[in-house]
Amino acid sequence: QVQLVESGGGLVQPGGSLRLSCAFSGSSFRFYTMGWYRQGPGQQRELVATITSGSNTNYADSVKGRFTISRDNAKNTVYLQMNSLKPEDTAVYYCQGYLMTHVYWGQGTQVTVSS
Secondary structure, three states: OOEEEEEOOEEEOOOOOEEEEEEEEOOOHHHOEEEEEEEOOOOOOEEEEEEOOOOOEEEOOOOOOOEEEEEEOOOOEEEEEEOOOOHHHOEEEEEEEEEOOEEEEOOOEEEEEOO
16 A cells, blocks of 8 residues: 655745655655645645656646645655745645556645744
8 A cells, every 4th residue: 555645834924945855665765756746724635746656757837936846766755855845835745656646645744934
């Protein structure tokens, strides 16, 4: 059974940076497409970024140029480097992994951008 555990969230000032990590437990991590999603207060969950097994990446327009998704197959971990953070980036950030019909979510980590 796959489990995803996010870490790295917290409180940061506008313009600051955070790096989120998502640890994948289970087999075949390297075959999974991994993604980060977020859900702000009173909002629907939205895509932030994805990375395929071949390390092709995709980003929401709102984070292009500021966020970078990456993966380390040796460590079964996916990362989200977030720079130039804005108050509107405040949300719970969720890690997702999917492979064919199998979709898994982490429990989420809170990111708060505030002065």
